[in-house]
Amino acid sequence: MRFSDEFEGRFSEMLSHYPTKRSVLVPTLLYAQDEVGYLSDEVIAELATRLDLTELEVRNVISYYSMLTTKARGKYNVQVCTNISCMLRGAEEIFEHCKKRLGVGPHGTTPDNLFSLEEVECIGACSWAPAVQVNYDFHENLTVDKMDQLFDECKKEGTQLRNL
Amino acid sequence: MADVNITVDGKKVTAPAGTLLIEACKSVGIEVPSFCYYPNLSLQGACRMCLVKVEKMPKLQTACTTVISEGMIAITNNDEVRQARKSMVELLLGNHPLDCPVCDAGGECELQDMTFSYGAAESKFMEAKNHKDEQQWSPVVYFDRPRCILCYRCVRVCGEAMDVWALGVQNRGVVSVIAPNKEDHLECEECGMCIDICPVGALTSGAYRYKTRPWEMNHVGTICTHCGDGCKTTLGVRRSDSGMQIVRGDNRDKSGINGDFLCIKGRYAFDFADDPQRVTTPLIRRDGQLAPSTWEEAFELIGKRFAEIRDKEGGRAIGVVGSNRTTNEENYLLSKFARVVLKTNSIDHRRTADFPAFAAAMVGKPHAAATMRDVFNAPAILVIGNNPTEQHPLLAWQIRNNVRLHRARLYVINSRPIKLRRQATSFTEIPQGTEGQAAAFLGGDDSAAEALGSGSREMWVGLRDKLRGEGKLIIIFDSAIRGKDISALVKFGSAVSGAKFVCLGDYSNSRGAADMGLYPDFLPGYRPIADASTFKDEWGDMPTAPGLNVSQMAEAAAAGTLKGFYVVGSNPVGGLGLDPFAFSNTFVVVQDMFLTETAQMADVVLPSANAYEKAGTFTNTCGDIQLVKKAGEVSDVKSDFEMIVRIADATGFEVRKLVPFGGRGTSADMGQSRGAQSGEADRHVVWLEAHGLEPKMSPFDPMAILDEIQRLVPGYDVSRMNLLAGNDQHTTTVGTGQGGVQDAKLIAPANDNLFTSGTLGRYSRALNSVIENRNPEPAEEVAAD
Numbered sequence: 020m021r022f023s024d025e026f027e028g029r030f031s032e033m034l035s036h037y038p039t040k041r042s043v044l045v046p047t048l049l050y051a052q053d054e055v056g057y058l059s060d061e062v063i064a065e066l067a068t069r070l071d072l073t074e075l076e077v078r079n080v081i082s083y084y085s086m087l088t089t090k091a092r093g094k095y096n097v098q099v100c101t102n103i104s105c106m107l108r109g110a111e112e113i114f115e116h117c118k119k120r121l122g123v124g125p126h127g128t129t130p131d132n133l134f135s136l137e138e139v140e141c142i143g144a145c146s147w148a149p150a151v152q153v154n155y156d157f158h159e160n161l162t163v164d165k166m167d168q169l170f171d172e173c174k175k176e177g178t179q180l181r182n183l
Numbered sequence: 184m185a186d187v188n189i190t191v192d193g194k195k196v197t198a199p200a201g202t203l204l205i206e207a208c209k210s211v212g213i214e215v216p217s218f219c220y221y222p223n224l225s226l227q228g229a230c231r232m233c234l235v236k237v238e239k240m241p242k243l244q245t246a247c248t249t250v251i252s253e254g255m256i257a258i259t260n261n262d263e264v265r266q267a268r269k270s271m272v273e274l275l276l277g278n279h280p281l282d283c284p285v286c287d288a289g290g291e292c293e294l295q296d297m298t299f300s301y302g303a304a305e306s307k308f309m310e311a312k313n314h315k316d317e318q319q320w321s322p323v324v325y326f327d328r329p330r331c332i333l334c335y336r337c338v339r340v341c342g343e344a345m346d347v348w349a350l351g352v353q354n355r356g357v358v359s360v361i362a363p364n365k366e367d368h369l370e371c372e373e374c375g376m377c378i379d380i381c382p383v384g385a386l387t388s389g390a391y392r393y394k395t396r397p398w399e400m401n402h403v404g405t406i407c408t409h410c411g412d413g414c415k416t417t418l419g420v421r422r423s424d425s426g427m428q429i430v431r432g433d434n435r436d437k438s439g440i441n442g443d444f445l446c447i448k449g450r451y452a453f454d455f456a457d458d459p460q461r462v463t464t465p466l467i468r469r470d471g472q473l474a475p476s477t478w479e480e481a482f483e484l485i486g487k488r489f490a491e492i493r494d495k496e497g498g499r500a501i502g503v504v505g506s507n508r509t510t511n512e513e514n515y516l517l518s519k520f521a522r523v524v525l526k527t528n529s530i531d532h533r534r535t536a537d538f539p540a541f542a543a544a545m546v547g548k549p550h551a552a553a554t555m556r557d558v559f560n561a562p563a564i565l566v567i568g569n570n571p572t573e574q575h576p577l578l579a580w581q582i583r584n585n586v587r588l589h590r591a592r593l594y595v596i597n598s599r600p601i602k603l604r605r606q607a608t609s610f611t612e613i614p615q616g617t618e619g620q621a622a623a624f625l626g627g628d629d630s631a632a633e634a635l636g637s638g639s640r641e642m643w644v645g646l647r648d649k650l651r652g653e654g655k656l657i658i659i660f661d662s663a664i665r666g667k668d669i670s671a672l673v674k675f676g677s678a679v680s681g682a683k684f685v686c687l688g689d690y691s692n693s694r695g696a697a698d699m700g701l702y703p704d705f706l707p708g709y710r711p712i713a714d715a716s717t718f719k720d721e722w723g724d725m726p727t728a729p730g731l732n733v734s735q736m737a738e739a740a741a742a743g744t745l746k747g748f749y750v751v752g753s754n755p756v757g758g759l760g761l762d763p764f765a766f767s768n769t770f771v772v773v774q775d776m777f778l779t780e781t782a783q784m785a786d787v788v789l790p791s792a793n794a795y796e797k798a799g800t801f802t803n804t805c806g807d808i809q810l811v812k813k814a815g816e817v818s819d820v821k822s823d824f825e826m827i828v829r830i831a832d833a834t835g836f837e838v839r840k841l842v843p844f845g846g847r848g849t850s851a852d853m854g855q856s857r858g859a860q861s862g863e864a865d866r867h868v869v870w871l872e873a874h875g876l877e878p879k880m881s882p883f884d885p886m887a888i889l890d891e892i893q894r895l896v897p898g899y900d901v902s903r904m905n906l907l908a909g910n911d912q913h914t915t916t917v918g919t920g921q922g923g924v925q926d927a928k929l930i931a932p933a934n935d936n937l938f939t940s941g942t943l944g945r946y947s948r949a950l951n952s953v954i955e956n957r958n959p960e961p962a963e964e965v966a967a968d
Contacts, residue, residue: 075351075364082353 020065026054030069040070044080048087057091085139093128093135095173097121098152101138104145109162113149114138116163120170133177134170189255198251205233205246208259215259216268216297218275218382219334220247223443223588224343227335230275232297234267235259243267265301272303275332278312279383286330288384290397291435294332320369322952323389323451324378326361331385333359337377344443346583346605347371361385372937373953374576375450376443379433390451390949391431395421403814404436404909406801408508408794409448409940411535411688412555412577413803413911415439416449418795418814425463426816429453429795440555440807440911446576448940451949453795456815458946461776462790463819473778473788478821478829481787486833488770489525492747493834498526498726502736502745505532505701506752506823507690508943510799510811512885513823514692514699515707515892516841517751520827523722524836525749528703528712528730533758534930535689536804537665538697542709542916544673545684549898549915551676553657553683555805556911559585561683563653565594567672568618569661569687572602573936575804578659578687579603594650596621611638611646618663625650626671647675654680661687662932688804689933690941691794695802698896698914703730708896708917717895723840732929733759741765748772751823752791754779754942759931772830774823779942790820793943797822799885800906807911808901825883832882844887845880 022030029050033043044066051062058081067074081087099105099114118124121134128135144150147159151166158169187200191208198207205215206222218230226248234243238256243264246257258264275294283289298304315328335352338361342348349371353362363369378386400419407414415438419431432453434445441449455461465481466473492500503521505514514532521530545551558564558581571579579602585591586606595607598617604610613621614636624631625647632643650656656679658672669686676682688694700707706718712729719725731739733755739745741762748771755761757780766784773785782788794801795815802808821829832838839845893899901912933941938957944950 073348073351073364075348075362079351079353079362083355 020061022051022054026050041072041076044070044072044077045084048077048081048084052087058087058089063089090126091128091132093133094177095133095153096135096137098137098139098142100140100142100144100148100150100152102141102145104141105149108148110149113151113161113163113166116166120167133174187251187253187255189251189253189257191257192259196251200251202251203247204235204237204244204249204251204255204257207251208235208246208257213259215246216300217247218293218297218332219336221336221339221380223584224336224339227339230332230334231271232268234264234271236261236264268297269301269303272297272301273306273308276303276306277308277310278329279332280312280314280329282330285393286384287387287392288330288381292384293382318367319389320363320367321371321373321389322956323373323375323447323949324369325387325389325392326363327385327387328360330383331361332383333361334382335361336380336382337361337386340376340380340443341371343587344580344584345372345374345376346602347374350377372572372576373447373451374445375433375447376445379445379450380443388431388451389952390454391419394430395419400430401427401814402435403812404439405795405812405814406439406691406803406809407445407449408691409452409943410575410577410935411690411693411804412441412575413691413801413805413807413809414441414445414449414577415809415909416445416453418453420814426818427814429456429815436909438909439809440803441577441580444577444580447937447950447953448576448944452940452943452947453815454948455776455943455946456793456795456817458777458948460778460946461817462778462782462788463817464790466785466788468786473783473785481789482829482833485772485787485830486835489747489749489772489830490834492770493526496744496746499529499730500745501525501527501529501747501749502731502733502739503527503530504733504736504748504750504753504755505530505696507533507535507688507693507696508794509692509696509752509823510794510797510885511692511695511699511802511808511892512799512888513751513827514696514701515896516824516827516888518700518707519722519841520831521749522706522725524831524834524841525747526724526726528726528728529732529736529745530701530730531703531733531736531929532696532701533690533733533753533755533933534662534697535693535932536662536686536697537669537930538686538688538694539702539705539709540666540669541673541684541686544670545916548673548677549917551673551683552806552913552916553685554807554911554913555581555803556807557683558582558657558659558685558805560589561585561591561655561657562589563592563594563650563656565596565650565656565658566603567596567621567658567660568598568663569659570597570599570601570603571659574661574689574934575687576937578685578804582606592653594646609646609649611642612636613638616663618660619665619668622660622664622668622672622675625675626668627675628671650675651679656682657685658682659685659687662689662930665930685805689935691803692801694804694806695800695808698802698899699892703732703735707892708898721891721895732926733761734929737761737765740769743768745769750774750781750785751827754781756780756784758941774826775942776820777942777946789826791826792817792820792822796820797824797885799824800889802914806898806914806916808899808906808914809911810906810909822883824885824888828882838882842882842884842887843891844882844884 063077067077101110121129125138142152149161150159185200186197189196194211196207196211208215215233217233219227228245228248233246235246236258237244317327319325338350341350349364351362378388400421402417404417407416416432417436418429420427420429432450464475467476505517583606592608593606595610598615617634620631620634632640658676748769750773756763763784771785772787773782774789774791775782798813799811831841897917898915906912938950938953
């Protein structure tokens with residue numbers, strides 16, 4: 020299968036960083052996931068061949084890390100931290116609200132494929148709790164209203180992009 | 184490496200630097216419990232059972248990953264350590280079902296033993312145990328997830344030791360689970376190593392599950408009857424309606440040359456013995472149909488007819504075909520029977536390697552034949568042709584693990600990219616069928632390089648120089664290299680210091696059949712017929728002209744000059760493609776387990792016992808001789824040994840001249856006839872009979888013939904005591920220098936793969952279920968119209 024030139028550039032550069040090929044597996048999986056959206060069977064087969072691993076070994080690694088997924092996610096992956104600091108400052112209320120607003124449970128994806136929801140452990144934003152990570156962006160000091168604003172913005176952006 | 188001194192539980196221990204603490208403890212008889220640690224596999228440190236106290240270290244240490252250092256003081260059995268172990272067992276039992284009463288592993292389960300030792304029967308857990316239903320991963324492997332304690336032994340043995348990598352670990356922490364490579368099933372070599380190595384009953388065997396308990400079986404360590412490698416397999420047997428049934432095979436007896444290894448055939452393919460199509464009564468052809476008869480009638484008929492033919496037409500009118508799966512004793516006896524009783528030298532077998540040429544090339548180098556154990560320890564190995572992974576699984580295991588554990592250098596020359604190339608230092612591809620030229624080139628014939636394909640001449644010369652520089656090289660080849668190519672290869676090896684050789688034959692006793700003289704032109708020990716001196720003295724009168732080989736026998740039958748045809752445990756019609764109609768006017772006697780293509784054309788069929796149902800010896804392809812012990816039993820069948828003797832008797836031959844039983848030189852103390860020990864002899868005889876080992880007082884005792892073999896066959900004078908104790912003994916390869924005359928066309932390799940095994944494979948449910956599982960859709964027939 021074909022990846023972007025950017026991916027290929029990173030991949031071949033990383034290969035030179037380690038004494039063994041298999042060592043680049045984890046970062047490669049992350050880049051591949053960013054590009055494809057999730058780690059499809061095709062991606063797994065391709066990377067296994069490139070790194071002289073069995074597909075089973077690649078799957079073992081994917082299943083070990085919670086940020087790697089083999090299922091398609093929505094355009095916006097909403098990761099709500101419910102660890103201690105966030106929890107004390109209302110994260111559970113926010114998580115409940117997200118579930119209600121999106122109509123999906125943890126690891127669910129909305130039918131329009133815009134949003135996925137996840138409950139995650141500490142994301143290191145305790146000073147600005149409660150915090151939510153959407154894809155790679157952090158949103159802090161959240162309330163239910165701010166959360167709604169965020170959803171609206173995402174929805175607008177996502178719909179616009181889709182209609183382009 | 185330098186030695187290191189440590190103290191364990193007050194005992195002084197000295198071990199080489201680099202030794203693991205757990206091994207150092209074991210060396211002085213202190214057992215440190217562990218689940219995940221397994222010798223010769225990578226370290227895991229997962230189960231935490233081997234925690235011990237090491238002085239000056241703040242916390243308990245895992246003995247399986249701690250390397251000893253000078254002055255180390257370890258304590259393996261104080262309250263703290265015992266408490267730690269107890270806690271580990273308690274944690275392991277957190278989700279482990281207590282279904283020991285129905286679990287296959289119950290009675291031989293390591294977790295059961297540890298729970299018994301450390302007493303964590305009471306649990307502080309209140310939570311319900313997680314349950315998952317058992318899964319069938321392949322026809323022979325089942326997985327019971329809740330029983331798994333995640334020691335990862337199966338994952339490592341499958342990957343590191345087998346180089347199959349079919350098992351992995353998915354997820355992490357408490358939800359970790361062992362996973363097969365194809366989501367819900369396995370695609371692998373089906374060796375079953377994962378089942379054997381599982382310390383609990385998480386991986387179980389399709390052949391054995393829920394059948395019986397370990398303590399209800401007898402366990403008999405005998406030699407596998409399939410390929411030529413000679414693995415020791417432990418057969419679990421229990422009583423059944425018709426005798427003793429084999430219910431499982433494993434390698435709990437690790438004393439064999441195979442150590443931890445067994446392939447699917449040694450582990451599962453014993454089930455041909457129970458096949459309903461097995462012949463269990465003698466059959467005589469009456470009005471064109473094979474009909475049941477009594478043994479007496481069958482023996483009388485055979486004896487009468489063979490004697491008639493011999494006396495009227497001469498011995499040359501009778502042909503004999505022996506087997507690659509009968510014991511050395513039976514092969515020797517058959518060889519002697521043909522020559523002495525039937526007066527014919529027309530005796531042959533399915534040849535799967537050019538052993539006579541090998542023996543001839545080895546003249547003057549009696550110790551240059553490698554043992555199977557040597558293959559695990561040699562610093563360098565050259566494999567020309569063959570695909571050991573499929574055809575010689577133990578040999579492949581020895582090579583693979585030698586490379587992995589001892590960094591041996593492996594050179595592979597093959598026409599296909601065989602799996603062993605993954606371990607190879609150098610892999611050289613040659614065109615199909617040019618193995619002989621490769622051997623000739625190595626032997627110094629530079630012009631042979633022309634045929635070897637794309638590789639440049641410089642490359643070949645470089646390879647040859649490199650191999651010459653390897654000390655203690657083991658050179659392995661199969662039937663693709665024959666006749667003068669073998670001598671060329673041996674000549675090449677002679678220039679390498681300490682080089683040894685392995686000539687690969689295909690069946691469990693192919694080497695034995697060759698060594699015991701199942702040839703029309705050789706007596707046992709590759710002694711030419713013309714030079715029969717010692718045998719003549721011992722055996723008496725025999726014909727002096729070489730006899731017919733198998734294909735000449737078929738021609739003679741078609742021409743009407745072969746009147747009698749005696750086939751013991753072989754299927755020349757199905758296997759070698761002989762025309763059955765050529766034998767329509769020949770009196771054909773077949774001894775076999777099944778109605779093979781050859782048996783179907785017979786006039787008399789005698790039901791025979793297989794190698795798991797009798798005693799004797801096998802010689803593997805390396806020349807390692809091992810004891811075969813009786814495990815299973817099916818009533819109404821007889822060993823080939825007994826049948827040959829009975830037929831000799833029925834021809835009017837004096838049996839004592841055939842089998843030197845009783846009489847001079849063999850006397851036994853039969854014990855007391857009265858008093859406390861009276862009846863001792865009876866008990867002794869009962870035991871011996873049960874094992875097919877009478878005290879040489881019976882004409883059916885193979886040990887009486889083994890005496891003669893050891894006396895007369897060069898190279899077989901191994902330690903009898905070691906042999907009977909179940910140890911492999913290496914025969915020395917001694918030829919007479921006249922082996923090069925064999926017709927290479929007569930060699931017909933078996934070409935079996937991991938899941939086929941000649942006639943036996945055809946009747947093995949286990950092997951067939953794997954084959955069917957792989958090819959669920961029968962290949963579509965191409966319509967003829």
